[in-house]
Amino acid sequence: MSKEKTYGIETQAIHAGAHPDPVTGARNTPIYQTTSYVFENADHAADLFNLQTFGFIYSRITNPTVATLEERLATLEGGRAACCAGSGHAAQFLAFFTLLEPGDHFVASRNLYGGSLTQFGISFKRLGWNCTFVDPTDPNNFKEAITPKTKALFIEPLANPGGIVLDLEAISAVAKDASIPVIADNTMATPYLCKPFEWGIDLVTHSTTKFLAGHGTSMGGAVIESGKFDWNQNDKFPSMTTPDDAYHGLTFYETFGDFGFTMKARAVALRDFGPALSPTNAFNTITGIETLPIRMDRHVENAQKVAEFLINHKAVSWVSYAGLPDSPFHDLAKKYMPKGPGSVFTFGVKGGYEAGVKVVEGVNLFSHLANIGDTRSLIIHPASTTHRQLSEEQQIASGAGPDVLRLSVGLETADDLIRDLDEALNL
Amino acid sequence: MTDLSYSDELICKILTETQTIAMVGASPKWERPSNFVLKYMLGKDYKVIPVNPGQVGKEILKQTVYGDLDSIPGKFDMVDIFRSSAAAGPIVDKAIELKDEKGIKIIWMQLGVQNDEAAAKAKAAGLTVIMDRCPKIEYGRLFNELGWCGVNTGVISSKRPATRR
Numbered sequence: 214m215s216k217e218k219t220y221g222i223e224t225q226a227i228h229a230g231a232h233p234d235p236v237t238g239a240r241n242t243p244i245y246q247t248t249s250y251v252f253e254n255a256d257h258a259a260d261l262f263n264l265q266t267f268g269f270i271y272s273r274i275t276n277p278t279v280a281t282l283e284e285r286l287a288t289l290e291g292g293r294a295a296c297c298a299g300s301g302h303a304a305q306f307l308a309f310f311t312l313l314e315p316g317d318h319f320v321a322s323r324n325l326y327g328g329s330l331t332q333f334g335i336s337f338k339r340l341g342w343n344c345t346f347v348d349p350t351d352p353n354n355f356k357e358a359i360t361p362k363t364k365a366l367f368i369e370p371l372a373n374p375g376g377i378v379l380d381l382e383a384i385s386a387v388a389k390d391a392s393i394p395v396i397a398d399n400t401m402a403t404p405y406l407c408k409p410f411e412w413g414i415d416l417v418t419h420s421t422t423k424f425l426a427g428h429g430t431s432m433g434g435a436v437i438e439s440g441k442f443d444w445n446q447n448d449k450f451p452s453m454t455t456p457d458d459a460y461h462g463l464t465f466y467e468t469f470g471d472f473g474f475t476m477k478a479r480a481v482a483l484r485d486f487g488p489a490l491s492p493t494n495a496f497n498t499i500t501g502i503e504t505l506p507i508r509m510d511r512h513v514e515n516a517q518k519v520a521e522f523l524i525n526h527k528a529v530s531w532v533s534y535a536g537l538p539d540s541p542f543h544d545l546a547k548k549y550m551p552k553g554p555g556s557v558f559t560f561g562v563k564g565g566y567e568a569g570v571k572v573v574e575g576v577n578l579f580s581h582l583a584n585i586g587d588t589r590s591l592i593i594h595p596a597s598t599t600h601r602q603l604s605e606e607q608q609i610a611s612g613a614g615p616d617v618l619r620l621s622v623g624l625e626t627a628d629d630l631i632r633d634l635d636e637a638l639n640l
Numbered sequence: 641m642t643d644l645s646y647s648d649e650l651i652c653k654i655l656t657e658t659q660t661i662a663m664v665g666a667s668p669k670w671e672r673p674s675n676f677v678l679k680y681m682l683g684k685d686y687k688v689i690p691v692n693p694g695q696v697g698k699e700i701l702k703q704t705v706y707g708d709l710d711s712i713p714g715k716f717d718m719v720d721i722f723r724s725s726a727a728a729g730p731i732v733d734k735a736i737e738l739k740d741e742k743g744i745k746i747i748w749m750q751l752g753v754q755n756d757e758a759a760a761k762a763k764a765a766g767l768t769v770i771m772d773r774c775p776k777i778e779y780g781r782l783f784n785e786l787g788w789c790g791v792n793t794g795v796i797s798s799k800r801p802a803t804r805r
Contacts, residue, residue, distance in 0.1 A: 220796055228796045230787055235801050265676050267785040283790030294791040463671045470751045472791050
């Protein structure tokens with residue numbers, strides 16, 4: 214871009230997108246708790262509705278507090294632009310609605326958050342969007358599943374429910390050969406630990422509800438574009454490269470260039486389906502992101518200590534954490550997330566389903582709930598909760614078999630967390 | 641490979657000092673990118689003169705259209721080129737020829753438009769050249785409007801921003 218100063222991620226986490234208020238000088242980002250914005254005159258209103266000028270119409274589409282979060286996320290990921298949504302699931306919908314036509318197909322990793330498996334495999338099918346799930350640990354599996362109708366690949370670089378790190382460069386190369394984009398859900402790693410765009414990924418999605426916000430108070434999601442994908446290289450993406458009826462014949466890629474995807478996701482998908490992020494949740498998330506770098510360092514440090522404790526416990530049969538030297542994903546983790554492979558991982562308890570349930574009910578400090586990325590440590594038994602809608606075969610394939618427990622290691626004193634797990638495992 | 645990175649300071653100076661822009665390739669159709677930029681720059685109090693041989697004598701957004709740079713009466717600081725990279729060559733030649741008569745200081749080629757040979761000639765003639773950029777996007781980026789739609793402006797500052805030129 215420009216010959217400008219560059220800033221470290223700690224500086225970006227605090228400053229990107231957040232200028233002092235030009236009128237009042239307010240240093241923190243105000244919560245613009247308003248639905249709508251007064252037009253200067255009729256011509257200004259027309260320009261805004263036609264996307265001919267930048268500005269605000271209605272908070273379903275844009276809001277100044279939400280925009281601050283969007284620019285901050287785009288900056289942290291090293292991308293060109295971002296569009297926020299009310300949740301990570303909503304952000305995924307915006308991404309796919311902007312990419313796919315009815316009858317289109319995409320290939321997704323089978324190691325995803327359980328809710329994504331259901332969204333892609335069942336609910337998207339009703340919209341005519343077909344998904345094939347593959348074992349993502351061999352990039353060739355993506356290649357073999359690509360058909361002429363395939364418009365994207367979807368992965369989690371650090372996969373939920375835990376322990377798996379994917380070969381981003383190899384998967385990007387497969388997509389490049391097929392002239393389609395790769396979407397990476399970077400929720401588990403966050404841009405502090407992993408920068409998917411640096412490895413050739415084209416779009417990043419987030420549930421900002423998790424580590425980005427960090428406090429377990431506020432739902433949110435985002436889709437971020439690298440600005441590097443050439444939508445004109447083939448005729449696979451008419452939504453980007455042909456005149457849009459929803460805007461009287463405007464062509465988004467030609468008009469907005471390297472942020473055309475974000476403009477389209479906002480001006481059509483977000484406008485017409487309405488899953489907007491609330492300004493208050495955007496504010497909470499902005500505030501959380503300010504401490505993302507120091508929190509992630511501590512999350513990783515605590516996760517490493519807990520994983521090392523568990524691997525030596527007599528009631529534990531295995532631990533899947535890429536920070537352990539014996540993990541098959543240890544080398545990939547060192548390459549793609551050198552500051553550490555996050556703090557969400559799985560382990561197996563001897564005794565299967567019953568033993569798993571006993572541990573989640575036996576802990577006193579870990580909270581038994583369906584979330585990750587809180588300051589608090591969290592535990593869940595995926596087979597009886599998040600992955601309950603899947604068959605046992607699917608559960609095992611996605612790393613959520615009956616003996617599996619998932620931890621999201623928080624920021625408490627590591628020794629306290631270890632003692633809590635020890636007590637529950639010894640019940 | 642020509643270096644297409646420009647400092648924020650340079651772009652800011654151009655957008656602050658420029659008063660009048662001749663826009664070659666301005667379209668009368670409202671949904672075309674050139675029409676977007678024309679309308680936006682008029683709204684920021686620039687004088688913008690549309691140049692389009694097919695529209696001579698007509699008006700686009702109430703501005704009289706000229707067929708080429710020669711026929712524009714009066715002076716203009718910038719030539720903004722909304723044509724193909726190849727078509728930019730002869731336009732730049734003409735701008736170099738007219739630079740003293742018309743007071744031309746800047747050659748600006750739009751997003752996706754890059755003609756290295758023309759750029760070298762223009763620089764040798766003392767003109768400032770920007771390629772593969774959009775003045776609307778750059779104005780929005782540097783004057784605090786582009787972030788309103790979630791775009792990474794690259795601007796980090798603890799100062800109160802200026803909202804208008």
